Amino acid sequence: MTSMTSMTRTTGQPVIEVDALRKSYGGRAVVDGVSFAVEEGEIFGILGPNGAGKTTTVECVEGLRVPDAGRVRVTGLDPVADHERVSRVLGAQLQQSELQPKLTVREALELYASFHPSPADWRPLAERLGLTQKLTTRFARLSGGQKQRLFIALALIGNPRVVVLDELTTGLDPRARRDTWELIEDVRAGGVTVLLVTHFMEEAQRLCDRIAVIDKGRVAALDTPAGLIQRSASATVISFTPSAALDDAELNALPALASVAHKDGRITLSGTDETVNAVITLLARHHITAHQLRVMDATLDDAFLDLTKETAA
Numbered sequence: 001m002t003s004m005t006s007m008t009r010t011t012g013q014p015v016i017e018v019d020a021l022r023k024s025y026g027g028r029a030v031v032d033g034v035s036f037a038v039e040e041g042e043i044f045g046i047l048g049p050n051g052a053g054k055t056t057t058v059e060c061v062e063g064l065r066v067p068d069a070g071r072v073r074v075t076g077l078d079p080v081a082d083h084e085r086v087s088r089v090l091g092a093q094l095q096q097s098e099l100q101p102k103l104t105v106r107e108a109l110e111l112y113a114s115f116h117p118s119p120a121d122w123r124p125l126a127e128r129l130g131l132t133q134k135l136t137t138r139f140a141r142l143s144g145g146q147k148q149r150l151f152i153a154l155a156l157i158g159n160p161r162v163v164v165l166d167e168l169t170t171g172l173d174p175r176a177r178r179d180t181w182e183l184i185e186d187v188r189a190g191g192v193t194v195l196l197v198t199h200f201m202e203e204a205q206r207l208c209d210r211i212a213v214i215d216k217g218r219v220a221a222l223d224t225p226a227g228l229i230q231r232s233a234s235a236t237v238i239s240f241t242p243s244a245a246l247d248d249a250e251l252n253a254l255p256a257l258a259s260v261a262h263k264d265g266r267i268t269l270s271g272t273d274e275t276v277n278a279v280i281t282l283l284a285r286h287h288i289t290a291h292q293l294r295v296m297d298a299t300l301d302d303a304f305l306d307l308t309k310e311t312a313a
């Protein structure tokens with residue numbers, strides 16, 4: 001088995017392959033032809049609205065659900081047929097309810113280490129995750145951030161090549177969330193591939209090398225965070241308060257314009273760099289000054305809303 005420290009970074013070799021995956025509940029397809037591949041050493045994000053099929057997809061990767069159709073492979077193994085071998089290379093994050101509230105941190109680490117044929121030494125793992133001072137604390141008495149750190153430790157205890165983290169930072173305060181992000185980056189720096197399900201755009205943008213946006217059981221887009229933002233119809237936003245009124249018809253005729261909004265005398269336009277250049281030319285032509293001019297890149301939030309627009313409608 002490969003240890004966390006001896007792994008290499010991205011090799012281009014898929015660690016997880018999901019091909020045309022389908023899963024229905026009661027005749028309703030909740031995963032409807034999902035395909036993606038996660039390369040070794042990546043932090044790969046799965047992002048999508050509530051009920052999009054994210055958890056069902058990762059549960060098929062973990063071998064916890066049997067696909068109706070399609071192919072899933074983890075390091076070339078079938079997570080259902082080869083469940084035992086897959087559980088040696090894949091570390092899954094536990095759900096809160098799966099851990100006895102009275103177990104101490106140390107007991108939990110020892111217990112979960114005993115489930116694996118060649119576990120990591122839990123002491124340095126606990127040290128790395130800042131749990132050394134909490135070894136005798138019962139699970140129920142840990143803070144949200146400490147519980148999440150313990151879940152990461154338990155997911156790593158079998159020396160996995162890949163970890164699946166589902167909504168890891170939900171319910172954490174901003175400080176604990178940022179600490180958890182650093183830990184996830186550390187885990188990847190140790191050579192472990194990370195499959196991350198998240199609701200948080202900032203988290204996906206900051207951590208993920210690539211993101212599959214899943215919407216209504218399908219992959220709506222798969223790209224780097226920057227690539228997803230670029231695809232968005234409104235990659236750039238410009239806002240200003242004009243010194244004199246501007247003609248709506250002229251604004252609406254701007255090239256590559258995605259939207260125009262007026263509020264309290266302020267105009268906000270979204271579009272591309274071409275839109276920004278054209279509006280500046282327009283203002284100059286009319287000798288209008290743009291007060292408090294701001295030009296901003298769209299965020300992953302904007303791209304996500306664009307990509308999943310139909311669902312919200």
Ligand SMILES: Nc1ncnc2c1ncn2[C@@H]1O[C@H](COP(=O)(O)OP(=O)(O)OP(=O)(O)O)[C@@H](O)[C@H]1O
Binds near residue numbers: 025030048051
């Ligand atoms: N065991 C089940 N039986 C019936 N329906 C289910 C089952 N598990 C999930 N579903 C339904 O399947 C759909 C997809 O659920 P899933 O948990 O995969 O979505 P998700 O994208 O992870 O959502 P969320 O972000 O809300 O956790 C939802 O409508 C959910 O209610």
